[in-house]
Amino acid sequence: MNLLPRNTSLFDFDNLFDNFLAPTTTQNQGDVPFAPRVDVSEKKDRYEISAELPGVDKKDIDVTLDNGILTISAESRYEDKEEKEGRVIRQERRYGKFVRSFNLGTDVKDQDIKAEFKDGLLKLNVPRLEEKQAVSKRIEIH
Template sequence: MANLLSRFAAPRSVASGLPDPFDELFKGFFVRPVEFPNQPGAPTMRMDVKENEEGYQVHAELPGVKKEDIQVTIDGGTLSISAEVRQEKEEKEGDQVLRAERYFGKVSRSLQLPHEIDEAAAAARFADGVLELTLPKRQGTSSKRLTIS
């Protein structure tokens, strides 16, 4: 039975005996870690949106975020929420650090609401890691039919 294992030899350029430049260019390219947006441990923003006759109630979970790091933007019927997130976690056993993890980044969500929002009457409150938005619907946004001349 023939030996099934063999040692891998890197391809060499026929003329010079040097490694192939294209192999050198991509060496390690596919071995690097790939970052996915929803990887475990990365913060996400969960939202609940409720509608009633007067407007919308939005609850966005932002645990560990400071009030100063949250931005809310309203543009017509588009709501955008973004926050700077800083999470640090360290596990110690006595004076020895066993594991330390840090995450610094930004989370954001945007959604289009069926009605335009009255920005002047909108209100926001942040407590216990939950952002509560009260977004009243803009009154008088009825459609107007144009006469074609």
């Protein structure tokens, strides 16, 4: 099982300086997905994955397992509120789609994964299966 994120790249400028270059005002950022912050812990019999999903309703979260790829996706909707007094000086919260994927391997089944969402934190418990050792056999040449 390989729990390395599938969307990691060498030049991840979005997180390079922890959003150092974030715009000073933000409107709806559309359909541009970004990855929520995730903690992955290894336990004796399982992996624990915790993902921050601030401002997201439980009904807007989708966790799928497809061909060994665990994908967490959710959507945070823009709050369109009218300012009666004053104006918004700075708005840093992100709106739009959250996406994060992990390669679990094909041996993990969806019914074995336990999910819980509370206070903006999604917690997943994924069983830790024994890795199959690669078998090397010599092929005789005739």
